[in-house]
Amino acid sequence: MSLAPRSGSGTDAAEAGGRHGGGGRRRTGRPPRRRRVLRWSATVLAVVILGTATAGYLYYRHLNGNIEKGQRSSGDSKAQKTAPNAAGQTPLNILLIGSDSRNSDENVALGGSRDNRGNPPLGDVQMLIHLSADRKSAAVVTIPRDTRVDIPKCTDPETGKTYPATNDIINTSLARGGAGCTLATWQNLTGVYIDHWMTIDFAGVVSMADAIGGVEVCVNQNVYDRGGSGLKMKAGTKKVKGKQALQWLRTRHAWGSDLLRARAQHMYMNSMIRTLKDQNVFTDTGRLMDLAEAATNSLTVSEEIGSVKKLYDLGMQLKTVPTNRITMTTMPNVPDPLDANHVVPAGADAEKVWAMLRDDVAFDKNGKATGSKKTAGTEKASSDPAADDAEIGVLVQNATRSDAEGAVDGRASELAGLLVEKGFTRAAADLTGGLSEEKTVIRYPSAELEGDAQRIAKSLGIPLSSVKRSTDVSGVTLVVGADWRTGTSYPKKSAPKAGDIPESADAINGSDSGQCMDVYEPYRW
Template identity: 65%
Template structure:
């Protein structure tokens, strides 16, 4: 079959006739030329030539038609795609990244120029929407400020080869810094109370500031989801396997109101939608908030395995469904408030193997002020924060080659940073005898401070010519030794002090919190005359997280929840 000319040559019904007439005219002209210049029979050559010209004209018109149709399809698709992209962007709600006034320093880049990524995930108990009341109950709570009952920090390593997750139970008492609500401008004074209250004191930005204050980590982004959002996301993700060791029914009991409504028989089940929300909210049947955190970790690990087992990013309907649910369900910090940025963020996690994902809970002990609350178990928690700050994996599953490469990169990055710090000094060091230095004792914190440590180090400086060095009685606990200076003209002096004491130049920092060159002797230099490798705290080892962290590896498929006896049936 040939092309129907009426589809591409014009809008009227005579198009085909006009085209045929033009082709005949070309044929006749060719034939005439042949009759006058060819042999006596003057036949096939001219007719063949005329047919080729006509065919080429038809082909050109057909190609123009095809190109026009294709262009319209592309433009139409692009237009629809743009509208859908805009629709997804319009779904996204965002807010200020932090409600606090101070940020910790960002982690230094590795040799490849990459830095770790820290994301705070929050689950809100807000009853501000009717669907949340329907799912979570609490009709009398619709006007109450929301609480962040689920809080997890996701740390993705600089090389994107491992991810470490830490939960903090909602009833853990911590210091909440002064926070400002970015929407209302209201300022909330600092306080000491349970961490889930931070969300109602300026929004997710205040919770992020609280975590930064607690951990010393710079947190890049936050994401918040409420009850209805969990249901939407769980439906979009599909069924996720969970396991209980006994029949469970999380329901009100005499003297114990509430309950998520979760009801499952012993064994493994696929949960999604509202049942997934029930699993994530179950507390009493899993004994406590610590049990609930563990159940949430099991769900997340199972969800990651579920998504990785399917080629979600090549399955357009699935991808579309996930994008729709995510943008409707999540509120995010403003710097990631577009579809593209959220997609790029998802790609950061895509390459992490499941056996390099570790879920943990921050070590806690019972609050001496309230037996229903918890407080941080400082020794073990500090060890975990140190590992995260140093970008040390919570799992021990890295290959030897990866470990050696990481160590080499870390060493190279430290050397480069030291070189850059030295090169950046525009003001040379002054005469040590004219340089005032204040020395503080920061050896406390998780350990008892070393008495007289500031005086000892001040004496070391005097012996090296810094006759104006003196000890300050103020105790300022911190993990690492630092040399701070307030302004550019004292940078050279600060670096001179650091070199005299053998302190790495990377520990020399500008700060408005000091009025002169100030050395704070950290917990890494409790003894000796120099913070050398021999006297400093040993580096953290991958996988060496404390037992109190209740870790679950992402590859554990047989993890199963214990059920508190009163909630069995």
């Protein structure tokens, strides 16, 4: 008679029988501890992975939900994209708009002027960020808020209200159809196609500054902008964040002018870029989440970049540019002859800046020489043959008026007569007037007239890059711009070179950490 095994020995016997092929019973009880641990670990791991993925997805949806979006362009504009370079790359242009909106308690508390609550916001800070086609350099151009410009006809995408074209200071464009109207205004002024816009208000600036952890700025004297932004700090370098960062960006009285405020803003942006690069936020999950939260809550963007992924991709492209290849500038300007409180673009100097943006010429001299910057296809002749000269109809318009100078009387008739002398007997002058174009252009409405338009350009020595297809004309149209105010020979201009920006653009390189603001004497303490 066999004896029952003692407690614990049955398992040993069963395992022994299983190992050696004996007659012991196979185990039918609980699985061995090692297997239980493995199964438990696998279950926990699956839950963790699933939970993390779900949390990540939900957080991604949360960030996407934070982003406000709007229509890219809400105004009439003729600007066209720059043609790709030899590698098929195109530059990227982003318009950054700082709104003075006081339509929330937080913005009223930060910006004051409670009487302005509910008024349409003004675009008091406007900067174009240009990222080169090869993504190796970047340029920023500020247009001062009190610059008088032509604002096109715009339709507000939210209300459907249409605003007629007008001539006014540029910061009012934001209230005439939103950021899309400001974008169209910039495009018409500069001839630069702008891919996206972003807007940020007072509260957004504060939250972004806090998320970054502060940005170093410098003043040469103690400053107190009493009656203005309220900025108060001692001479030297100091890290500003939150409300004080907003005060720095809003200060103008203590610097002496709105133009010098742009310089202070450029110093802040350069310092912020250096700070972000030093922090390596893309490897710090906590900091990255703080920035993502602040950015998606602070920015309103044009709809084509209205997702976390697209904004992240945009940030990664900007991140690749070295600080010594970033240049901050202000549009060259002169006092407005109609109002001493305003400015207008400074003719040739401003046009040179716009040309460098259009032709993707670096604002700095720190890159490697790559030969001609002329974009691929810019001078490509049409495959459409031109008609006989005497059969080409062409309308000549006088658009020599600029913000700085009035129109040249009789210019359309003069050049129409020149074309008739050259054999284009169907040339005629448009005598309606009132047009303004910085640069002479020939427009045509459809492909079958491209050859005719290029034939006119060649006869006058106008570059083929100035021949543009446009639905705004019904036939070949020569628009004589402010760059051709006199003479019958189109003025030849040498192509700008890298780093050849006008001194009046007040350029600051991104690697220059020694910049410091002088304080206007009445605001020193």
